[in-house]
Amino acid sequence: MASEPSSTAPPLPSNFLRGIIERDLEAGTWAGRRWGGSPGDAAHHAAGAPDPARIRTRFPPEPNGYLHIGHAKSICLNFGLAQQYGGVCHLRFDDTNPEREEQEYVDAIVEAVRWLGFDWQAQGHSHLYYASDYFDFMYRAAEALVQAGLAYVDEQTPEQMHATRGDFHTPGTASPFRDRTPAENLARLREMRDGRLADGAAVLRARIDMASPNLNLRDPTLYRIKRAVHHATGERWCIYPMYTYAHPIEDALERITHSICTLEFEDQRPFYDWLLERLAELGLLAHPLPRQYEFGRLNLSHVVTSKRRLRELVAEGHVQGWDDPRMPTIFGLRRRGYTPASLRAMADGSGASKTNIWLDHAVLEGCLRADLEGQAPRAMAVLEPLRLVLTNWAEVWGSDAHIEPCQAPVHPQRPELGQRAFGLGRELWIEREDFAAEPPKGYFRLYPPRTQPDGRLLPGNRVRLKYGLVVECTGFECDAAGTVTQVLARVVPDTRSGTPGADAVKVKGTLTWVGVHDAVAATVNLYDRLFTEAQPEAGGRDWRTVLNPHSHRVASAWVEPALAAAAREDRFQFERHGYFVADRQTHAPGRPVFNRITTLRDGRAA
Numbered sequence: 020m021a022s023e024p025s026s027t028a029p030p031l032p033s034n035f036l037r038g039i040i041e042r043d044l045e046a047g048t049w050a051g052r053r054w055g056g057s058p059g060d061a062a063h064h065a066a067g068a069p070d071p072a073r074i075r076t077r078f079p080p081e082p083n084g085y086l087h088i089g090h091a092k093s094i095c096l097n098f099g100l101a102q103q104y105g106g107v108c109h110l111r112f113d114d115t116n117p118e119r120e121e122q123e124y125v126d127a128i129v130e131a132v133r134w135l136g137f138d139w140q141a142q143g144h145s146h147l148y149y150a151s152d153y154f155d156f157m158y159r160a161a162e163a164l165v166q167a168g169l170a171y172v173d174e175q176t177p178e179q180m181h182a183t184r185g186d187f188h189t190p191g192t193a194s195p196f197r198d199r200t201p202a203e204n205l206a207r208l209r210e211m212r213d214g215r216l217a218d219g220a221a222v223l224r225a226r227i228d229m230a231s232p233n234l235n236l237r238d239p240t241l242y243r244i245k246r247a248v249h250h251a252t253g254e255r256w257c258i259y260p261m262y263t264y265a266h267p268i269e270d271a272l273e274r275i276t277h278s279i280c281t282l283e284f285e286d287q288r289p290f291y292d293w294l295l296e297r298l299a300e301l302g303l304l305a306h307p308l309p310r311q312y313e314f315g316r317l318n319l320s321h322v323v324t325s326k327r328r329l330r331e332l333v334a335e336g337h338v339q340g341w342d343d344p345r346m347p348t349i350f351g352l353r354r355r356g357y358t359p360a361s362l363r364a365m366a367d368g369s370g371a372s373k374t375n376i377w378l379d380h381a382v383l384e385g386c387l388r389a390d391l392e393g394q395a396p397r398a399m400a401v402l403e404p405l406r407l408v409l410t411n412w413a414e415v416w417g418s419d420a421h422i423e424p425c426q427a428p429v430h431p432q433r434p435e436l437g438q439r440a441f442g443l444g445r446e447l448w449i450e451r452e453d454f455a456a457e458p459p460k461g462y463f464r465l466y467p468p469r470t471q472p473d474g475r476l477l478p479g480n481r482v483r484l485k486y487g488l489v490v491e492c493t494g495f496e497c498d499a500a501g502t503v504t505q506v507l508a509r510v511v512p513d514t515r516s517g518t519p520g521a522d523a524v525k526v527k528g529t530l531t532w533v534g535v536h537d538a539v540a541a542t543v544n545l546y547d548r549l550f551t552e553a554q555p556e557a558g559g560r561d562w563r564t565v566l567n568p569h570s571h572r573v574a575s576a577w578v579e580p581a582l583a584a585a586a587r588e589d590r591f592q593f594e595r596h597g598y599f600v601a602d603r604q605t606h607a608p609g610r611p612v613f614n615r616i617t618t619l620r621d622g623r624a625a
């Protein structure tokens with residue numbers, strides 16, 4: 020998909036990958052490539068046309084869990100670079116491990132990538148691929164390596180293999196099976212494939228260098244025997260390629276130019292290149308071959324971002340599911356109310372570098388505010404309601420039942436969005452914190468009349484009810500436990516907002532409110548950080564010890580009548596409270612449920 024870069028967009032932060040691509044494009048590194056119209060081997064591509072894509076990148080998730088914010092970063096990076104440079108980005112399911120993969124995850128990943136705003140249609144083709152479609156080629160390549168003396172079947176036990184691998188200071192020692200002839204190895208490999216050996220009885224290993232300083236080149240394993248039902252190929256195979264063998268081949272078959280991965284794969288790059296070079300020499304793959312580039316992982320503060328940890332959070336019941344609004348999964352962030360644009364801005368803003376980065380949660384929240392500030396409709400909501408009674412209502416309006424119609428802009432800077440309407444009546448809901456029986460110093464909200472030490476009576480405080488009028492506190496009522504049950508006030512005449520002279524009465528406080536007669540009851544989920552520490556696992560700590568017990572609170576709120584019509588995933592700015600979204604699971608018309616995405620400002624900033 021192509022989008023015009025906006026001329027007002029701020030310059031993108033440093034991203035060394037752009038530099039590499041620009042140099043490649045200038046040097047014509049990828050210019051001669053041919054593309055056979057679909058993934059394939061050297062002959063398939065040689066028969067194709069010059070590749071219309073200037074570069075090819077890919078996002079290669081393993082469908083073994085839900086995607087998280089780190090994956091969002093990788094999606095935005097890979098699809099974003101392809102967009103910027105006239106390329107194509109493939110969505111590839113790296114489904115070579117039969118044990119942990121499920122269709123449910125495949126579907127969820129497709130949905131997440133789409134939701135983020137990307138797709139894999141280009142030049143009339145869908146570039147959605149499955150690594151398991153390449154099993155035949157991978158096996159053919161394995162036989163070719165065996166025949167060339169570049170791979171052998173090792174029948175040592177896993178323990179023996181581990182013990183003979185050596186370590187950083189000691190070279191490994193050769194397996195007794197290392198020097199079998201290609202013909203013997205080929206026969207043995209076919210027995211592996213045909214199910215004549217037990218699980219774990221043998222592996223296929225590359226024959227490279229047992230003394231290499233890079234341990235990944237000490238005859239790495241290419242294939243293992245594993246009887247398992249694969250989600251796509253069923254029981255067709257009982258041997259499966261290792262990730263380190265499969266991944267470079269997947270990239271090459273798809274004619275990927277820039278294979279971007281995270282830093283932990285840096286040590287694998289020599290093997291990546293070794294394998295592809297050998298297969299090109301054997302005529303199976305076409306030059307120019309893909310190149311691997313590593314960038315730093317993205318971690319988000321106050322959460323854990325690895326599929327394994329997320330699985331534990333769900334399994335142990337610390338959260339309510341994969342899409343719990345506190346989870347850093349893409350579905351969790353979506354349900355929390357984050358917009359695709361805010362996540363893309365987070366990804367672009369964090370660039371790409373050679374070190375792992377910890378992104379402060381506040382940065383993500385800042386991206387959301389920047390996105391919603393200019394577009395979210397405004398509304399008033401009272402999250403901790405306290406009843407306010409205007410005792411002189413009938414005197415002012417002729418009847419206690421009078422409802423004074425009020426209006427407020429849907430968005431203060433966007434008059435074209437029109438006005439919202441609600442009524443001001445004798446009884447209102449205000450925030451409990453907007454009244455103090457004994458006001459602390461500097462408190463500008465409602466407080467009752469007080470007697471001075473010299474006996475003088477000071478009147479109660481005056482505030483403006485936003486879009487309404489000025490009221491003066493006259494008293495309050497409590498229950499037996501001393502809890503305030505309602506606040507009493509009187510309307511100050513001639514202060515109706517929008518009428519001449521309404522500002523003559525000066526007040527220091529303006530309160531948000533909703534009318535008891537027309538407010539809609541709403542459940543509001545208030546979220547806080549899932550962990551009390553920025554890096555929950557720092558120093559090897561058990562993350563369970565730093566879970567925030569107050570990360571979710573439910574409030575029974577009253578909201579403006581217009582919100583009764585909100586649809587799931589509609590987002591609003593509740594004045595003074597922050598940004599909220601109608602929950603995509605539990606919200607229903609007439610029974611609204613809102614999640615707080617974030618407050619209006621970063622309350623934690625020093």
Ligand code: ATP
Pocket residue numbers: 078079080081082088089090092093279280281315316317318324325326327
């Ligand atoms: P996890 O470690 O959370 O299980 P993974 O790396 O095993 O994640 P994959 O499905 O293999 O998950 O990842 C798909 C792509 O997303 C890979 O290219 C990987 O490098 C990238 N990716 C995963 N986590 C991050 C992260 N935290 N930051 C940036 N990219 C990431």
Ligand code: MG
Pocket residue numbers: 081
């Ligand atoms: Mg992985």
